[in-house]
Amino acid sequence: MFKKVLLLVIAISLMALFFHYDLNQLLTLEGLKGSMDQFGEWREQSPILIIGGFFALYVLVAALSLPGAAILTLAAGALFGLVEGFIIVSFASSIGALLAFLVSRYLLRESIKKKFPERLKAIDEGVQREGAFYLFTLRLVPVFPFFLVNLLMGVTGIKAWTFYWVSQLGMLAGTVVYVNAGTQLADIESLSGILSPKLIFSFVLLGLLPLIGKAVVNKIKQRKVYKKWQKPKSFDRNLLVIGAGAGGLVTSYIAAAVKAKVTLIEAGEMGGDCLNYGCVPSKAIIKSAKIVDQIKHGEHYGLENATPQFSFKKVMARVHQVIADIAPHDSVERYTDLGVEVIKGYGKLINPWTVEIKLNDGTMQTLTARSIVIATGARPFVPPLPGIEDSGYVTSDTLWTEFAKLDTAPKKLVVLGGGPIGSELAQSFARLGSQVIQIEMAERIMIREDLEVSEFASQSLQKSGVNILTSHQALRCEQRDGKKFIIVKNLKHEQGSEQEEEMAIEYDELLCAVGRSARLKGYGLEELGIETNRTIQTNDYLETLYPNIFAAGDIVGPYQFTHVAAHQGWYAAVNALFGTFKKFKVDYRVIPWATFIDPEVARVGINEQEAIEQGIDYEITRFDFEELDRAITDSAANGFIKVITPKGKDKILGVTIVSEHAGDLIAEFVLAMKHGLGLNKILGTIHSYPTWAEGNKYAAGEWKRNHAPETVLSWLEKFHTWRRG
Numbered sequence: 001m002f003k004k005v006l007l008l009v010i011a012i013s014l015m016a017l018f019f020h021y022d023l024n025q026l027l028t029l030e031g032l033k034g035s036m037d038q039f040g041e042w043r044e045q046s047p048i049l050i051i052g053g054f055f056a057l058y059v060l061v062a063a064l065s066l067p068g069a070a071i072l073t074l075a076a077g078a079l080f081g082l083v084e085g086f087i088i089v090s091f092a093s094s095i096g097a098l099l100a101f102l103v104s105r106y107l108l109r110e111s112i113k114k115k116f117p118e119r120l121k122a123i124d125e126g127v128q129r130e131g132a133f134y135l136f137t138l139r140l141v142p143v144f145p146f147f148l149v150n151l152l153m154g155v156t157g158i159k160a161w162t163f164y165w166v167s168q169l170g171m172l173a174g175t176v177v178y179v180n181a182g183t184q185l186a187d188i189e190s191l192s193g194i195l196s197p198k199l200i201f202s203f204v205l206l207g208l209l210p211l212i213g214k215a216v217v218n219k220i221k222q223r224k225v226y227k228k229w230q231k232p233k234s235f236d237r238n239l240l241v242i243g244a245g246a247g248g249l250v251t252s253y254i255a256a257a258v259k260a261k262v263t264l265i266e267a268g269e270m271g272g273d274c275l276n277y278g279c280v281p282s283k284a285i286i287k288s289a290k291i292v293d294q295i296k297h298g299e300h301y302g303l304e305n306a307t308p309q310f311s312f313k314k315v316m317a318r319v320h321q322v323i324a325d326i327a328p329h330d331s332v333e334r335y336t337d338l339g340v341e342v343i344k345g346y347g348k349l350i351n352p353w354t355v356e357i358k359l360n361d362g363t364m365q366t367l368t369a370r371s372i373v374i375a376t377g378a379r380p381f382v383p384p385l386p387g388i389e390d391s392g393y394v395t396s397d398t399l400w401t402e403f404a405k406l407d408t409a410p411k412k413l414v415v416l417g418g419g420p421i422g423s424e425l426a427q428s429f430a431r432l433g434s435q436v437i438q439i440e441m442a443e444r445i446m447i448r449e450d451l452e453v454s455e456f457a458s459q460s461l462q463k464s465g466v467n468i469l470t471s472h473q474a475l476r477c478e479q480r481d482g483k484k485f486i487i488v489k490n491l492k493h494e495q496g497s498e499q500e501e502e503m504a505i506e507y508d509e510l511l512c513a514v515g516r517s518a519r520l521k522g523y524g525l526e527e528l529g530i531e532t533n534r535t536i537q538t539n540d541y542l543e544t545l546y547p548n549i550f551a552a553g554d555i556v557g558p559y560q561f562t563h564v565a566a567h568q569g570w571y572a573a574v575n576a577l578f579g580t581f582k583k584f585k586v587d588y589r590v591i592p593w594a595t596f597i598d599p600e601v602a603r604v605g606i607n608e609q610e611a612i613e614q615g616i617d618y619e620i621t622r623f624d625f626e627e628l629d630r631a632i633t634d635s636a637a638n639g640f641i642k643v644i645t646p647k648g649k650d651k652i653l654g655v656t657i658v659s660e661h662a663g664d665l666i667a668e669f670v671l672a673m674k675h676g677l678g679l680n681k682i683l684g685t686i687h688s689y690p691t692w693a694e695g696n697k698y699a700a701g702e703w704k705r706n707h708a709p710e711t712v713l714s715w716l717e718k719f720h721t722w723r724r725g
Contacts (some may be wrong), residue, residue: 062096104154139170245272
């Protein structure tokens with residue numbers, strides 16, 4: 001901090017001296033003309049000294065962002081001629097600009113990064129991709145204040161060397177014009193005479209050249225990509241969509257809504273994984289399991305504890321009934337009525353515009369389209385443990401069918417994975433009567449959440465009967481005397497210790513819930529050369545290698561959530577249909593998610609551990625639900641709201657809610673963050689009493705109380721004392 005203050009004092013002192021001794025008067029057109037004879041004499045007497053002094057002065061003026069760089073450039077032409085003057089100014093201006101850039105970076109970047117971490121992160125990502133290109137464009141147009149460019153670029157993450165050489169190259173054209181004008185100094189009446197409207201227009205055109213060049217290069221790249229393919233003269237459809245999960249459904253719906261001719265291709269069930277294997281069935285069984293738990297603990301509600309009587313088969317039957325009840329929302333009939341042609345079959349890309357469809361009845365069909373969207377989703381990842389295939393396992397996709405055959409919940413269930421899916425299902429089946437052991441290789445479950453949230457979740461699951469083994473690595477599966485075992489190792493035990501020996505855990509069913517992997521095979525991606533690395537590689541507009549082929553949903557990432565897939569579906573549809581005129585970058589700034597254990601965990605934005613990792617100067621506002629009337633009436637007063645804000649500001653950087661209905665409560669904070677509303681706005685909004693949503697208002701009230709203006713309140717107290725006489 002001391003060094004920064006010292007540097008700032010030196011810079012201000014130099015500026016003060018510059019103006020105190022009226023050196024700024026020398027750097028005017030009149031001052032320059034009046035001093036030329038004297039400068040000429042000095043140059044004849046000491047040419048090396050004058051060149052060195054002029055160079056140093058130019059560097060200083062540019063480094064301190066002082067007015068007069070344009071006058072010095074004219075002086076270089078008048079004193080040294082076109083060639084010599086051009087060389088001096090070219091290097092002096094670039095070195096001075098670099099020094100200004102470095103000072104700006106040293107003094108400003110860290111403080112701005114702390115105040116606006118997300119915004120600066122986005123800027124840095126853009127600069128990393130194309131910063132040199134845009135800096136070059138700015139340098140070509142002298143009408144942009146170069147000193148401002150120096151200071152602003154210093155705040156970004158562009159490399160100093162890149163900044164220097166791009167500036168050196170980009171300022172050449174403007175330098176030549178000014179130095180050449182300086183050789184005719186006597187004829188110049190004003191600086192505006194140098195940059196005539198015609199010359200300014202020429203520079204603007206010069207600045208546009210890189211942009212035009214970029215467009216031409218992109219066009220050439222596109223032609224190269226499409227070179228070996230024969231583009232159809234006409235198309236059967238405006239849009240073809242492969243996959244009828246959330247991403248594909250939204251894409252095709254948007255296309256039909258704007259009257260495009262769209263075909264949706266799906267071999268399996270409409271609605272994708274969420275309806276048939278994920279969100280819907282898991283929430284259905286979570287509800288049944290919660291009712292079972294409430295009956296067991298009736299005393300919480302003034303009732304008698306009881307042993308719930310239920311049929312596991314009926315519970316699973318209800319799960320499938322729930323799926324059937326929701327299925328019409330995503331059905332072939334509904335989407336056909338909306339104007340979408342739905343074809344049941346497997347789609348495979350033959351070329352960038354053609355999809356070959358193997359229909360479910362065995363026949364083949366080929367369709368062409370101007371644009372194609374791939375939304376094939378993801379499947380559960382099964383770890384390659386030795387013996388796992390022989391012993392058998394279920395995943396979050398297959399358990400609904402396999403467990404529906406059982407009369408009772410699996411007696412001994414091992415859940416492999418401590419993420420949201422594993423935690424939700426572990427708690428549910430424990431409540432339904434299974435002896436559940438949850439194995440997680442990390443040091444805690446739900447590792448992406450804050451430590452206290454993970455601990456809270458662990459306590460909730462353990463209270464439901466789940467035996468959690470964190471820091472345990474699954475090694476293999478074995479069968480002994482007709483029984484199944486999974487062999488694990490405790491990673492916390494020291495290597496070589498007696499406790500390091502393996503542990504065998506017996507199970508009836510093994511549920512693999514260690515993540516999901518994108519469905520990439522069998523769609524013709526490899527044949528077309530579309531890059532895949534765990535997911536399909538796309539740009540900010542969801543375009544793949546081929547600008548007319550888009551991807552959306554779990555197959556893209558970065559978030560494998562149904563609502564994100566639907567969000568991407570809108571962008572994929574709009575960019576695919578109207579991208580020729582206007583393209584939209586996908587907005588990932590405010591993404592909520594929830595884990596539906598009991599109580600639920602919901603989050604939007606960053607949490608505390610991410611704030612620490614990003615070096616943000618933050619503060620925490622916390623509200624505990626034990627103080628909320630509605631939570632008390634529901635006998636569910638455990639949990640909290642945790643809000644991350646910048647120090648002293650009510651701007652919401654992130655919120656974590658642990659409570660019943662957390663997935664619903666988070667929506668208010670999502671809306672606030674999306675539209676830039678702070679905690680004061682939430683505090684000033686009326687919330688119905690008694691509701692869970694009041695917790696959001698009370699959290700905002702906690703922030704306000706922590707930032708009460710103590711001085712003002714002290715004076716108010718004195719005022720009221722005076723009023724009482």
